[in-house]
Amino acid sequence: MLAIISPLMRIVEIPMLALQRLLGMNRLAWVFLAPNLILFGLFAFLPVILNVAYATTGGSNVLLADRPDVGLRNFATLTDCGSVLDPNSCREDKFWRAVWNTTWFVTLQVGFMVGFALLTAIILNRDIRARGFFRAVFFFPVLLSPVVVALIWKWILQREGVLNAFLDWAGPGGFNWLVDANWAFTWSVFISVWAHMGFYTLILLAGLQAIPRDVYEAATMDRASPWRAFRKITLPLLAPTMLVVLVLALIKGVQTFDEIYAFTGGGPGTATTFIIQYIYEEGFAGAPRLFGLAAAASLMVAFVLVILTLIQLWVNRRNVDG
Amino acid sequence: MTSVNQGGTTVTKFNLAAVSAAATGLALVAGAASAQEIRFMCYSDGNECEVYDDVLDRFEAENEGVTVVVDVVPYQAILENLPVQLAAGSGPDMAKVTDLGGLTQFYLDLSPYVDSAYWEASFGDTLDWYRGAEGGDAIYGMHSQLTITGAFVNATLFEQAGVDMPADDATWEEWAEASRAVAEATDTPFPMAIDRTGHRVGGPAISYGAAIVSEDGTPTLSDEGFAAFVEQFVAWNEDGTMARDVWAGQGGATYQDAAQEFINGELVFYYSGSWQVGRMDEQVGDFFDWQVVGSPCGPAGLCSGMPGGAGIVGFEQTEHPEAVAAVIDFLAQEDIYAEVAARTRNLPAHLGVAEAGVEFEGASPAAAAALSAFAADLADVAPAAFRYQGYAGNRAMFGITAERVSQAIVGELTVEQAVTRMASDLEAALAEQN
Structure with missing residues (x-):
């Protein structure tokens, strides 16, 4: 093996030594970083720059060069509201409906998901029968494609779906779940919790297993109740x-x-x-395609995500620093 | 598409290699000089692309050196990917499109290459649909499928209910009343349904007095006639006359039809269009009797459906404009057009073919009667409906209608608010449309 690699390395060595002589030792690092930097620049940095550029243009042309500069008009359109609490008073009411739907959805989904994930992790952390099987069962939905999740639940919940067939058989009769706004929203939260809970359960389970056993043993010796141990140790x-x-x-x-x-x-x-669907529809599915408005909305979402990411980084750093 | 013939001469191994290399080199040089590959982006409602691929083999045989590659794509790709490809200059040479007036800026003017007089005489007003806001007398596309919206009714349910089917000139209200009576008597879930798209409600709205696109070309979605139809439509969704699932069960401008409900025998009156005939023919079978009754009449005294369909266009960015024009012109010839219409079971837009009549291949008596009924209904299509179909911004109007009317149906907006929003959405869309 070495006999094959050594001559090959010698072929690379010659130009690398020449480069080193030309650029110097420190600058040579950029040569090694260049492929990654180019890929990052092309597929991460450039799209961000383009997004900002599109957000300041109007019209429905695709090419940036053909689009008129409108400054901050797209942002002004999105934020032109009597009251942001009342989407009907906003010029771009669909944006604010999507913002409020997303806000409610995230509040409910995250609340329920973290709560149920914690409960599930605690149960799965106990010495129960078939623990491995149940861990797999709770994690399984995470492996499904989002479209598969959607189609499974649509099949269950549609007017002639499995749930209504059961309700018809059991007595109360079916209901048109997906045509009623409140029920459609409720089921959306439920499905999202069902599909993603397993991932967070797994993280929490790892966290639970990292808690030293002897702390619980000491609590037991001090006759602490399970509830007190949960509140004072686990949490x-x-x-x-x-x-x-x-x-x-x-x-x-x-x-x-x-x-x-x-x-x-x-x-x-x-x-x-929700907000991402609004961006998709304005930019790609609707007519005319309002790339500028979609780009402006996506920057506003990015701003929120950056704040959330900074919080995450801060939390991580605090954990590392102890 | 192309084939290579080899002779049967016996040669040595060395000679074979040398001869092959020389032949390949010559073929490449000759090919580069004369081969013209035309990429045709095509979508099918039924078997259209398959039939085009077949008849274009004859074109290739007659035009040595021209190869037409039929790229079959989903309809969504025509709607969403094609405009982006064209704007980026990487589109196909020709395509089958439905946003007829919306892509005018990219079309290849065929008039320098074809017999304009023949085209004007054969395709008449449909040529205007491709001219968009520009107007003029350029020839951009061949309308390959003429469609018209209209109603399918479940005749068996009417018979079982003992309810007489309303007369030919019956109004929407009369059909609603009859459909409700039939649904009640036969325990059918839905009396009526209209596909969820702004295009489908265009005809009924015009019959209620909506101008939609005035004679001077001004679009509006907020006049009294349009508001009256929206109010009635929302009321029918609220009282259960219309299948609420269709319009309330989706968000955005997403298209939703009710063909499956009709095929399942769950729907008495289904307002869709002529392109559904093949599907009804194949899937309903002898499950029940169905028939086409055209478009009911409205308070304005009109009984209009919406015309529409698809057409084949060439694009200006092609490297082979002459060949592209020759391909489209070949498909526009009366005998070829008639053959394609017969094999694909589509209503012809070619006036000569329509006049001569089409013997639809493999169509059952019910399907043939349905296609004839749709063809006869073309006479009732209001001028406003033709203007709407030809209007360059109609896709924006279709989307706005579907979104805002749905919001009124589910109670997010009142009818008045929905109509006001439609007006402001349209104004914004027109301001942004290039």
């Missing part, structure tokens, strides 16, 4: 993991799009239209 020691889970879930919640779009299409009306 405080799990708090750093909980914070990470909370921030991750918040970021993921704000980005919700694919599974709910495939599940309800954002309806009925705009009841389950």
